[in-house]
Amino acid sequence: MPDYSRSGMAAQSLTGLPVQGKGRRGRKLATTQGAARAADRSKLFDEAFLKKLEYLHMVSRKVFTGNLRAERRTRKVGSGIEFADHRTYSRGDDFRYIDWNLYGRLDKLLLRLFEEEEDLYIYILVDCSDSMAIGNPLPKMHYAMQIGAALTYVGLANLDRVAIIPFSDHLIGRLPPARGKNRIFRVFDFLRTHEIGGKTQLAECMKDFVTQNKRRGLAVLISDFYDPQGFIDGINTLRYNRFEPFVMQTYDLREAKPHLHGDLSLVDCETGETREVTVSRALLEAYEREHEKYCKDLELFCTGRAVPFFRTHTQIPFDELVLKIFRSGGFLR
């Protein structure tokens, strides 16, 4: 870690870059240079990324060969061609659907019911708070956007309707649900240009989300889950409102194992709170255990409620992560 100057001068973040501003306890810092880097998303979705997306799409199709188009199926009974169920004939029903074979056997009039083919709504919720701006060499936010874009592409290619909703302490804009692969470039533009920054308030944002979005579907939550109020309320809000949460926690390796020593004044990048600490080896080990416990608590919460959970750090290439997701079957059915 490079040397940095004393108190009163520039501080430093886990990105290795100095922190601007004049933070004391309780005062939020100005935009960090890490946040400035995170804001620079011009090269996020380049040619190489597009090639990887296409590859992921091919893999997703190969793995799930034989599925019908618009392959999400609901259990809703409708006008599909797949037999779903029988019900008793009532006056006014269409007698073309009477199952005459069963009538011959049971001497009862029963209607044949078929499955309704319906699009699945996928909501990609990307955490764009200040804590996601940290990460070296790639800010977590950029990593999350790449994952979100990849999943979006797969969904669009499968003719699902995909929406992108960034959030921090509030929902920051919204890319409405859309179908078709050709929509991916709008997704890229949206991800490049929307606002970023703010604190992490998961519970409030999920409440707003479920209120604004009536069509239920899959809610892919990509965040570091560094919320002082915790993650439970936010995920439960999704569950209780009949969304299917899909949790992906991203973190930077140096958040889990920071390289710190000596007398430091720790500054929270979102709240600006400072905390003076003398970092020793024992303290570092204690912090690492605490971080691991926090992540483990999240994992246990999700797995205990059948919520698909993935935890990844920014060193893992996004395409590997997406393939892993595919193989687990949590995203594609």
Next chain:
Amino acid sequence: MNFPTPIPLTQFAYAAAAAGALTVIAYLLKIRRRRFEVPFSTLWARVLEQRDANVLWRQLKRILSLLLMLAILFVVFFAALNPTVGGLPPSAKSVVILIDTSASMKTSDAKSQRQRDVDLMSDDEVEALIAEAQRRKKTPLRVPSEQAREFARAILRDETSTEGTRIAAAKDAAKGVIDSMGGADVAMIMRVDSQATPLSRFDSDGPMLRRVVDGLKASDTPADLHRALAAAADALHDRQNPMIILISDGAYTDQQLASVSWDDPATAGKPAEASAGSGSAAPVIRDEIAARRKSYEQRSLATVNLHGIDVRYVPVGTRADNVGIVAFNVRRYVSNKAAYEVFIEVENFGPNVAHRQLTLYNGDSAIDVQPITLEGWKEDADGNRTPGQKIRRIYPGLSGGTDHRLRASLRPVDGEGGSDPFPLDDEAFALLPDRKKQKVLLVTADNLYLEGAMLVYDNIEVFKITPEEYAAKPDEMLAEVHVVVFDDYTPPEIPPAPVHAIYFHPTGPSSPIKIAKEIAHPPRIDAIAEEHPVMRWVQLSDVNFDRSQVFALDKDRGEASLASTVRNVVIAAKREGGRKLLCFGFPLSGTDLTLRVAFPLLLVNSLDWFASDDADLVTTYATGARLRVPLDGVTGVTEAVVIGPDGRKVWAAVSESSASFVAAEIGFHEIKAYTPPAEGQIEVRVFPDADEEPLAMREIAANLSSPEESDIQPASELRLGGAAEALKAPEKFEVATKRQFWTLLLAGLLILLGIEWITYHRRITV
């Protein structure tokens, strides 16, 4: 425990306080926290909650770091105080050891040492000797061949083995004094010759003092005891138990021995009280201040007050037999510059008959050799001593010789009374002024007085032309001419250097010295510059003029008045670099100067001045004395180079056209003044190359010329200031133990630094 530090404790305390404050400030800066951004401080808060119980311990550990730094600072300052256990015993002394390094200390008492004689060496042996000295870097790289033997003699004088000499005995005695010093005694070594030079500060470091003593060498100069005692007394001012130990052979003049006072300066000059009822008519001085002033005036300012100082004497030397040259001079005859006469005086300072061979050399050629015998001194039954025999030799009418350097040499002879323990006074040197035949060009219509006056001087070659002939081809006329005389004619251009010029009645703006006005029938000359070489022996007070130019002098341009009438300058001289000019304001046709003796004398003086030829007795200089050597009227030069007999160069200050320096060696010295840098040019102080032409050059001869030094009989006793008792030998010093702790403190300091480094980097104290 005491703290013998030379720094006052108050200043030390201020320095320690300032260093402590700086240390605390540095520490505060050191512990200031670095700012570090984290994404989720909640996790850190959870971790730190568990550690709040240890806050006090962490703060204490941090204070430990500050304490370590302050402890290190304390050790540093404590060590600087040089704490010493043992205390200074009341008898601890401060000693100045005066070691006589004058010429007489070169006397060899152990055996008669026959010095290698350069005169008897072949050229190859001389070259080998010089090459050996060059190899040991004791001579300049280039030695002119004509000065090879002179260099060789200087080398031998410098390298004569000191074994058995008085300086060796003095050094042994000094080391004995140093070895006998107690642990608390401190000593300073001071050499005594024509100067008094401290060679160390007061110190108790015996090995260091011994090394200083080992480096001593005897010089060629006589001793100035008065100066040495004054310097020693000043050095011992306010010191505990001051003592002076003089190690010498006692070769001092009576005046030097008498220039010491033992009176208490505090009580000297107190008003004398008339005793009651004595009826004495002695006056009572009631005003104490006046009494002190009177006492001060009565006492000689040259005395050294040694009140309260214990002075001891360690005699060295045994032999007393010596014959030396005490005077050696040479001069040219004024009327016949080709001839010269030499004066030599030799004296026997020993008690026995002495036989020597006296040789006179011109360069390396012996022009006279004669054996001499001198009787020793005699002492009658009453103790009255008749001095030893003194021989004077005058060598008149000497002529010829190719070298202007003369040397007289006393050579020992075999047999009894033929040895000489003190060779330094066996040689003497003198210089013969150069003869320069000058070509003089007379530019005159016709002037029998002028032409006739030129006939007086046989050292010139005279040519005569008319002003018209000169005006036609001035450059051609001035070729190979040294001096040009313009008789009532002023050329449009001043003759260029190095041609010198005399103007009689210059006129117009072409005059070399600006003309203020012309006066008719000026009064007689009432002021002449007698110190100027041109005006030497010249009387002009009765000379008449019918008219004369009056010159307006510019002293910044080197113009000087030689004669004036009622403050009107009528004769002036000017020096411009290498050219000299003389202006006589009156025409020769309008004065009766041409009928006076002064006229040819003026011309001769002028020509001699142009040739830098001093017809006076060229006296030799004594070593050890501060010499002021005139440099032929150079201006604008502040320093000159002095090249000694062995080729070593030193700088000499120049003021009022004279170089000032102390000749430390016998032999020939060259003084060269070079052109100063132009205005605005940076002066680089390096010795000029041998090829560079000097602005002025002067050569002098330096000899010992000190009967006191040649009288090598050692004094077994010395009495200073007319004291009744002779100086005693030093007694054994009291041994005292003294222990210094600075080495232990230094070790402790290193340990503390190591502890601080380890605790910091192991994060124990941070």
